[in-house]
Amino acid sequence: MMQITSLFLPLSLTVSQSNSSLKKHRSRSIFSPFFCCFRNYNEYHVEPPPTNNKTPSLPPLPEENGSPPKPPAKFLLPEVSIADYGKNCVVIDLDETLVHSSFKPISNADFIVPVEIDGTVHQVYVLKRPHVDEFLQKMGELFECVLFTASLAKYADPVADLLDQWGVFRARLFRESCVFHRGNYVKDLSRLGRELSKVIIIDNSPASYIFHPENAVPVQSWFEDMTDTELLDLIPLFEGLSKEEDVYSLLQSLRNR
Numbered sequence: 443m444m445q446i447t448s449l450f451l452p453l454s455l456t457v458s459q460s461n462s463s464l465k466k467h468r469s470r471s472i473f474s475p476f477f478c479c480f481r482n483y484n485e486y487h488v489e490p491p492p493t494n495n496k497t498p499s500l501p502p503l504p505e506e507n508g509s510p511p512k513p514p515a516k517f518l519l520p521e522v523s524i525a526d527y528g529k530n531c532v533v534i535d536l537d538e539t540l541v542h543s544s545f546k547p548i549s550n551a552d553f554i555v556p557v558e559i560d561g562t563v564h565q566v567y568v569l570k571r572p573h574v575d576e577f578l579q580k581m582g583e584l585f586e587c588v589l590f591t592a593s594l595a596k597y598a599d600p601v602a603d604l605l606d607q608w609g610v611f612r613a614r615l616f617r618e619s620c621v622f623h624r625g626n627y628v629k630d631l632s633r634l635g636r637e638l639s640k641v642i643i644i645d646n647s648p649a650s651y652i653f654h655p656e657n658a659v660p661v662q663s664w665f666e667d668m669t670d671t672e673l674l675d676l677i678p679l680f681e682g683l684s685k686e687e688d689v690y691s692l693l694q695s696l697r698n699r
């Protein structure tokens with residue numbers, strides 16, 4: 443069971459556990475070699491430099507002469523679509539930010555997702571955080587939205603299919619797109635291929651954005667509280683962030699509050 447729970451994060455949690463127990467219970471069975479065959483969602487390559495200023499933020503490509511900084515071999519995201527041109531990019535976490543999932547059967551699950559593990563199909567019970575539909579639709583209007591989860595694609599991809607009825611997520615990034623750093627799966631925003639001053643990450647786990655804390659909108663971990671209004675309450679902040687050329691000063695004022 444320990445290995446099975448490494449499908450999604452946090453690990454070994456059930457719906458009955460409180461937020462305060464989160465840190466204590468973050469066991470690291472994620473090291474398990476159980477899931478070894480990740481789907482490769484990273485086969486995006488650096489596009490040629492744009493001729494129309496559409497993606498001015500990509501790091502420079504190496505020059506023949508001289509020694510400019512070496513860009514990443516490839517970015518996690520494809521080129522910005524025309525529909526999203528000029529929008530800031532919001533990177534949205536899945537587990538305990540938008541939903542809570544468990545192998546423990548619950549009667550009020552919003553989705554039940556079958557996931558095959560080692561030849562056996564297990565049911566994953568997914569609860570939607572209150573106001574997630576409104577939040578996602580709004581995010582889709584305001585931003586280029588990317589789902590970025592440390593969970594495995596075989597679980598998170600079907601959940602995203604059910605959750606995102608509007609096609610809000612322009613891209614979905616899974617565990618293999620994270621950097622494993624000091625026992626945590628870190629979402630390295632510099633690998634996205636977007637200008638960092640236009641990137642916001644919303645995530646319940648500060649470890650996920652430890653490389654870029656200044657880009658973060660922290661959110662309380664959610665498990666089962668049906669009176670939670672965090673996503674709804676965050677909409678005005680995101681409306682403000684969507685209008686910023688550079689998100690850092692507004693996010694800094696949020697941290698200083």
Ligand SMILES: [Mg+2]
Nearest residue numbers: 535537538646
């Ligand atoms: Mg999370």
